[in-house]
Amino acid sequence: MPHAEPLLLELFGIFVCAKVFGEVFEQLRLPAVVGEILAGIILGPYATKFVNPGATTLSIAGLGAIFLLFTVGLETSPQELIRVGSTSLRVSLAGVLAPFVLGFAYLRGVRGDPSHEAIFVAAAMVATSVGIAARVMGDLRVLHTRVARIILGAAVADDILGMIVLAVVAGLGSGAGVQWAQLIVLFLEAVAFTLFMVFFGSRVIHKMQPGVERLSTQNAPLILALALCLGLSVAAERIGMAAIIGAFFAGLAFAEYSGEWQLAPRVSAINEFLAPFFFFTMGSRLDLHVFDARVIVACVVVTVLALTAKVVACGAPVLREGWLNALKVGVGMTPRGEVALIVALVGLQMKMMSQAAYGIVIFMTGATTLIAPPILRYLFRQDKPEAAA
């Protein structure tokens, strides 16, 4: 459309730059997502000023975040969660608690940050990104090993715990301090929402299945899934959570039908189109001027805490399977990803987080994502790869 040209040019520029950086990172055997964020940092308004994402682009990036979490939800089968058993659950729970407590203690106790900011940064340290570890183990063809299954199972549980943590911290609202009564209400609300979606969401879809398949609309299951994704995003915000939590639970409800209805490849196509705008704008929001000596120290400390907390806490529950396996599980759980970024974005938008704290989270996310793959490759070097399918 004639008047939309600046928008199209902006979208084209962002899409191509993000993907070129992503490809360069992939060629260097580094995660593409870090490249896409770096594209935003380098080309964004705080550095070379090549692209300054406008309001519409930021809205499209927000839709990207929603579809990112919708995709994560679609890949998080509640049935699988029930199957993975107690080992994965223990790994996950320990791996959520340890970095949160350590992160909060350091930021509030040592650095003296305000509670709400310390809580947001600590929350960003919680959730493992299943994608990075899965990709590395997939490349090494060791997804069949018991350790890989524990990691993937724990990462599934981790996503759900991460969502509960985000629901609680995002629900703290714009209040100056932490109100414990409100916190407890939000926690119960988030847990109830989770349990409802895990146990009933899937059943509701199951009951609707014959009806959906009778509809005349083409691709009715996909349309229904998209409508629920948008609807639960709105609903989540209405009850004081972040929109993406609703999108995640919408994905969860459809996870069992993702294969049958071919939802995963279709939704991931929407994701392929929208996600680069999310990662790029995450980078473009990073003000490089905040990195003074004190913030750089905090970046390094938070990253070290984020790494050691996961390695120790996630490794400990599987120590009886040998220290090498424990180390593999621990390292496999260290990469943070989209959930950390979204916690940071929500914090920044709610003004619960300073630019410096935002910088710390971006640094920690990028660093944990970059450090884990080479270590994982080293630890798995003696596992026999599964025969190619």
Added chain:
Amino acid sequence: MPHAEPLLLELFGIFVCAKVFGEVFEQLRLPAVVGEILAGIILGPYATKFVNPGATTLSIAGLGAIFLLFTVGLETSPQELIRVGSTSLRVSLAGVLAPFVLGFAYLRGVRGDPSHEAIFVAAAMVATSVGIAARVMGDLRVLHTRVARIILGAAVADDILGMIVLAVVAGLGSGAGVQWAQLIVLFLEAVAFTLFMVFFGSRVIHKMQPGVERLSTQNAPLILALALCLGLSVAAERIGMAAIIGAFFAGLAFAEYSGEWQLAPRVSAINEFLAPFFFFTMGSRLDLHVFDARVIVACVVVTVLALTAKVVACGAPVLREGWLNALKVGVGMTPRGEVALIVALVGLQMKMMSQAAYGIVIFMTGATTLIAPPILRYLFRQDKPEAAA
């Protein structure tokens, strides 16, 4: 994201309303797209004021138009165009010329509309929507018949001719009158762009194929196709055409690889998400107050001209195959669709078209789309359906 809630609510409302109206229309064996437009008319700011699409939603609707035409391009194989032979080409060419000449003559000569407005409305009368006829013939399982092949082949050629017509009229710019020198330059530009994309676009992709498949980026072909879609949209606007023309040609370049790289189902998923916003906002822009007696007469006359021009001009080239077959081809070519709507939108945005002329095009598009399917079903009633696959 906390600040995006009004947008999400708006998107949710539009998506659900458009799809519910679409489903109701499908149940009544009427084309869903008319239902989606009607949802916009009824719920939009000129009627019940239930939803008033904001700037971001209109931008997203614009992206919807781009993906709509990208999808049409992906389904328009240049190879097939070469195969369908001269019959389809003659049907297509006659079916483009006749409604344009008749429409322009009526609006300029009888109604005394300004030339630029008459040209835009006439241009909207040109392009057949292949989707409607294909859907009806698919439902009746007669896609294997010679008549169906002629219709589909002609509709393919029709899309390309329609794009050339749109390129020329949209390129007229905001000038008050029609400048013939400029028109000729634009025509040559559009033809050159078309020939280049039809004959070389595909070859360029062919040459790039080994490189694309070596890329480390996941879904590299899809990413490349999306980048080209955005890039050619920007390029088309730079040389004075509408963005969607670039998107269409980007689709055309990838059409040969659509199957191999599984582009069609993936791009159509993006389309499923974005297109309802396009159709709904098309309806929501329709000011119902313009429909006075004089405009209603024009609506009816233009619709009758749009129908008869296609039936006669597209039927004539196949008359030697019997009048029933000629009638089938003629009726099969009558439904107008997304290209007509986009011509109207471009005209409205460039202020080359009044609200009344916009109303005439919307009416004509809806009416031709609604009238064709029952007649087609009647005409094809004695054809043997192909055995179910």
